[in-house]
Amino acid sequence: MPPYDDIPAAEITPESLYLDRRRFLRLGAAGALGALLPAAAAGCEQPRRNAADPDAQERPDRPTSYEDITSYNNFYEFGLDKGDPARNARTLRPRPWSVAIEGLVAKPGVYGLEDILRGVTMEDRIYRLRCVEAWSMVIPWRGFPLADLVRRVEPLPGAKFVEFQTLYDPEQMPGQRSRTLDWPYVEGLRLDEARHPLTLLATGLYGRDLPNQNGAPLRLVVPWKYGFKSIKSIVRIRFVERQPVSSWERANPGEYGFYSNVNPDVDHPRWSQKNERRIGELRRRDTLMFNGYGDQVAQLYRGMDLRRYF
Numbered sequence: 001m002p003p004y005d006d007i008p009a010a011e012i013t014p015e016s017l018y019l020d021r022r023r024f025l026r027l028g029a030a031g032a033l034g035a036l037l038p039a040a041a042a043g044c045e046q047p048r049r050n051a052a053d054p055d056a057q058e059r060p061d062r063p064t065s066y067e068d069i070t071s072y073n074n075f076y077e078f079g080l081d082k083g084d085p086a087r088n089a090r091t092l093r094p095r096p097w098s099v100a101i102e103g104l105v106a107k108p109g110v111y112g113l114e115d116i117l118r119g120v121t122m123e124d125r126i127y128r129l130r131c132v133e134a135w136s137m138v139i140p141w142r143g144f145p146l147a148d149l150v151r152r153v154e155p156l157p158g159a160k161f162v163e164f165q166t167l168y169d170p171e172q173m174p175g176q177r178s179r180t181l182d183w184p185y186v187e188g189l190r191l192d193e194a195r196h197p198l199t200l201l202a203t204g205l206y207g208r209d210l211p212n213q214n215g216a217p218l219r220l221v222v223p224w225k226y227g228f229k230s231i232k233s234i235v236r237i238r239f240v241e242r243q244p245v246s247s248w249e250r251a252n253p254g255e256y257g258f259y260s261n262v263n264p265d266v267d268h269p270r271w272s273q274k275n276e277r278r279i280g281e282l283r284r285r286d287t288l289m290f291n292g293y294g295d296q297v298a299q300l301y302r303g304m305d306l307r308r309y310f
């Protein structure tokens with residue numbers, strides 16, 4: 001198990017899939033990720049839904065089904081409805097792909113996806129995702145720590161924040177023809193958040209390559225922040241001195257702050273953040289501070305007023 005994967009896979013994953021996860025890790029070490037999918041996982045034995053389970057709150061986290069993860073999500077570049085990304089994202093061409101590394105780094109450049117992935121150790125990590133809209137999932141990601149990439153490009157001393165951008169191409173992303181957001185989608189992290197070992201650049205889920213609708217071929221995963229911080233289909237990573245303005249902050253600064261840490265004590269102005277609906281369950285769960293990752297990340301925010309820096 002990777003050290004920061006706090007949901008023990010052996011407890012929550014059907015044993016057959018768990019065993020295959022161990023095989024995935026070995027394949028990963030051999031550098032054969034993504035292309036090679038063990039047959040049992042290709043059939044994808046999904047965890048059962050526990051929709052009628054009255055004790056859901058007390059039950060351990062179970063991975064959300066592959067079907068739900070890939071058919072109910074937000075990717076406004078393909079439409080506003082939760083089913084739109086799965087319906088419309090086939091127009092995205094995730095290969096070939098390149099990522100521009102810019103700003104205050106010793107090694108800027110436009111890197112092919114293969115260059116970015118060369119030499120990284122892929123890991124399978126099961127993380128909770130908590131959307132600002134008060135639904136949640138548990139997702140078995142495949143990816144590598146963003147910290148590895150940060151180290152390789154060598155930030156200069158002035159770099160304090162990292163800004164990320166999604167592809168802008170209305171032909172591939174038809175939702176960009178309407179002005180729902182100020183395209184391209186932008187997100188940002190403090191440099192220490194970007195270097196935190198929980199922060200992943202994901203290339204897959206459930207042992208498969210990311211489907212287009214989940215942000216192929218490369219997306220961010222920051223499990224202690226509301227889901228919208230986890231920007232998809234990244235083409236630009238810029239190291240900057242000043243705090244970036246994210247798309248959601250630009251659209252509505254009263255409702256979406258830069259930090260966006262999951263915090264049950266700070267309500268969204270239009271709804272409570274105290275609890276959440278886990279997709280696949282009927283009963284709501286209490287929302288946990290930092291989405292349950294407080295032991296690992298609370299020290300990043302020591303001394304900060306998290307009502308002000310929401």
Ligand code: MTE
Pocket residue numbers: 069072073074075076077129130131132166185213214215226227228229230231232233
């Ligand atoms: N990234 C881009 N480029 N565009 C988006 O609309 N939506 C965000 C985030 N990343 C979004 C995005 C939101 S609101 C959520 S909840 C997550 O993606 C959900 O996607 P996932 O379930 O595939 O993680």
